[in-house]
Amino acid sequence: MQKNVNMNHSLEYFLKQVPDHRRAQGLMHQKVPLLMMIVLSNMAGCYGYREMASYMKDNYKSFKELYELKHGVIKHVALRTFIQKLDFKALLKAFREWSNQFIELEEGDIVSIDGKGLKSTVENSHDASQNYKSMVSLFCEKTGLIKDTEMIELKKNHEIGAAQSLIGRLEAKGIIITTDALHCQKKL
DSSP, rough: OOOOGGGGOOHHHTOOOOOOOOOOOOOOSHHHHHHHHHHHHHHTTTSSSSHHHHHHHHTTHHHHHHHSSSOOOOOOOHHHHHHHHHOHHHHHHHHHHHHHHOOOTTTEEEEEEEEEEEEEEEEETTTTTOOEEEEEEEETTTEEEEEEEEEEEETOOOHHHHHHHHHHHHOOOOOOEEEOOGGGGGTO
């Protein structure tokens, strides 16, 4: 069953719901255009703060026209602060609501669940108190898109719990779920 395309909202619509942690006083870069430029730079393969800032600077003319930028594009240090203080759960919720407009699972569809460690989040890499952050994703084979994700931190939770949470949010019945060997435990 295909959803009515005319009823879909843009990603910008959902990003407006993400709270802005910055004070309104002296705000130079608006939240939604900034988030959209981050998304676009990631889609272009730029993931580091400097890379994203350079991408935004290189595409300034287009971004100025598209988002009516008054103060240029953000510098990498301010971008780093903005991203680090961003409410990730609210951002993830906005992404989930947006993407669910386009991915409707039906009986017999195949989804894959897998976790990937996030680069540069490893702490104490050589001892027992090692910690890192990871993203666990629910990938839809039919569309080739991520339907849902969970972020975990090794010291606080684990991939198995995140996978169970992803499965619990699925609305479709009769779908095929593939995972890696980590999820093949008797207790589960």
